[in-house]
Amino acid sequence: MTDQGKALQVLLVDDHPVVREGLRSMLSGAPGIEVVGEAANGEEAIAMVNELSPQVVLTDIRMPGMNGIELTRGIKAERPNIAVIVLTMYDSEMYVVEALRAGAAGYLVKDSSRELLCHAISVVMDGGTMVRSSLLRQAIHGLSRGPRQVEDGQSDPQMIEQLTMRELDVLRLVAQGHANREIAWELNLAEVTVKKHVQSIIGKLGVSDRTHAAIVAVRRGLVE
Numbered sequence: 001m002t003d004q005g006k007a008l009q010v011l012l013v014d015d016h017p018v019v020r021e022g023l024r025s026m027l028s029g030a031p032g033i034e035v036v037g038e039a040a041n042g043e044e045a046i047a048m049v050n051e052l053s054p055q056v057v058l059t060d061i062r063m064p065g066m067n068g069i070e071l072t073r074g075i076k077a078e079r080p081n082i083a084v085i086v087l088t089m090y091d092s093e094m095y096v097v098e099a100l101r102a103g104a105a106g107y108l109v110k111d112s113s114r115e116l117l118c119h120a121i122s123v124v125m126d127g128g129t130m131v132r133s134s135l136l137r138q139a140i141h142g143l144s145r146g147p148r149q150v151e152d153g154q155s156d157p158q159m160i161e162q163l164t165m166r167e168l169d170v171l172r173l174v175a176q177g178h179a180n181r182e183i184a185w186e187l188n189l190a191e192v193t194v195k196k197h198v199q200s201i202i203g204k205l206g207v208s209d210r211t212h213a214a215i216v217a218v219r220r221g222l223v224e
Helices: 017-028 042-052 068-078 093-102 114-125 133-145 157-161 165-175 180-187 191-205 210-219
Strands: 008-013 033-039 056-059 083-088 106-109
Touching (some): 008 017, 008 042, 008 114, 017 033, 017 114, 042 056, 042 068, 056 068, 056 114, 068 083, 068 093, 083 093, 083 114, 106 114, 157 191, 165 180, 165 191, 165 210, 180 191
Parallel strands (some): 008 033, 008 056, 056 083, 083 106
């Protein structure tokens, strides 16, 4: 639920009507979640994002025309506050790396349970990353080994040294994929305090989001 008690608005994107129907059915009875629209491809999804401004987009990867990775990249470029979860049949490190690089906050396979899907929506809205732990570790390491984007290259050792001890604790948990609420519980902090720490970390490291902050943490040996 949002701070105002309103349902989280979700857009479904998949080229198979039966999949969209199944997802809608799974989410229809979930408290605090409202499916506000469906799109059959990336182009339709972009138009519906502009029209409906959903908070979360669930998208397949392989679709005709604009695929899910391109869609994610387009959404995050124009609407960075929208959380994207990739929902696919491909349980692949390569796809996870591509999805995270594009800005996705979650990556689930289509046989995920209703409970896991609802939990993922809640986690990404809380600022966390929802990827199976083994795949997340592989993907972040894969990203850290890949070509460095300009923003990542800016994060030199001096920037790491600017972080306080508490910010380093928070960054390590961010790199493990924990949501703000989980970090708050782990470190015995208020959730609003964790959010402030995350914003400070992102600013000090000169990166655009928490995923790239996690990549910096891996590159600098802060997490295994």
